[in-house]
Amino acid sequence: MAELTPMMKQYLEIKKDNPDSILFFRLGDFYEMFADDAKLASRELDLTLTSRDHGKHAKDRKSTRLNSSHT
Numbered sequence: 001m002a003e004l005t006p007m008m009k010q011y012l013e014i015k016k017d018n019p020d021s022i023l024f025f026r027l028g029d030f031y032e033m034f035a036d037d038a039k040l041a042s043r044e045l046d047l048t049l050t051s052r053d054h055g056k057h058a059k060d061r062k063s064t065r066l067n068s069s070h071t
Contacts, residue, residue: 008034 004012007027011034015023022041024031033041042049 007025011023011025014025015037022033022037024033026032032038038049041047
């Protein structure tokens with residue numbers, strides 16, 4: 001498996017300390033949620049669930065993106 005990026009390491013460290021919260025992680029003009037948070041937010045908030053094509057495990061990398069430029 002590929003090594004985690006510094007961003008994903010930071011995300012997972014914060015998530016570990018807040019397991020019962022949906023973590024919105026700001027990336028540029030967007031807030032993203034990953035993994036189970038993305039699946040839950042997609043279902044509960046009727047958001048489109050997306051995935052990125054980063055190799056054979058892409059189906060496991062789910063994210064949901066919210067544009068922050070409208071706030």
